[in-house]
Amino acid sequence: MTTTGAEETPAREDWPEPPPISDAGRLLTDVILTTFRLNGRLMEVAQERAAEGGLTAAWWQVLGGVLDEPRSVAEIGRRMGMTRQGVQRVADLLVERGLAEYLPNPAHRRAKLLGCTEAGYWAIRRITMVQVPWADRVGAEVGADELGAALATMRRLVDVLEADPEASRR
Template sequence: MSQEPANRNSASQEPANRELLSRTALGVFRLNGQFLSVSERLARPAGLTAAWWQVLGAVLREDLPVSGIARTMGMTRQGVQRVADLLVGKGLAEYVPNPAHRRAKLLRPTDEGRAAVRRIDPGHTALAARLAAELGEERFAETVRVLDQLSVAMEAVAEE
């Protein structure tokens, strides 16, 4: 008997939840487009594209295999492989042996790749300051927390 009201309440929430999911997805898609657009503008003067910057950014702290970059950045493995090969061809990154897996080499930025990313830093810093001023630092930090929580929740439901 205690199950019945919960089920009715859950069923009545379905349209609202579906609307929330749709609005969230559309907002994230729009935000992704906005981030890609501004990233292209920031990266272009450094001789990079947004995708190149994204992949280089993933390996600034530690060398990673292509599959690890794809997981971290939410990209396809094939897309990361294509960008990684271009970065290596341009001398912005290099493949190094992976002690954990003979065939899955690690991607590492070269000094030239690190320098290119550093050239983006002033614009990146200015954008961060403008967003913090627009949102307020507390709301900016809360936005990051909520997006992290949403990402974890999406991973959990995707595994079901």
């Protein structure tokens, strides 16, 4: 046996056999691994596009959560798939740089709302000028029907995972 951190690792021959995986389980695993790869590539592209507006991909993501209306840090996190702490760090930087501002929250005295400033909207506009042609080009190559089907599947997976009590168990 070897020790890793606080847990001892049994000898390999003592490891339990995993249960057999179904075709759907195998496909879901492939979807997950492909999503990791896609996410990595999309984050590279997002970083390149965000630089056009003087932002990082994370700054763009947080500002994207408040373009239509101010929201609390927790709301932005839920909407954009980020942790509240991660959003808070980025939000503070955006406010410090004048790209966003904290506003009073009529529904909660302590949880302020984050809103986009004119400088933030301008940064997003500059990104949009390069992002839209890129999205049109890549989208045309894949096709609207395929993208629509992929989006529907992704939304269904999100719904199932968010409703699954075991999804967040460790």
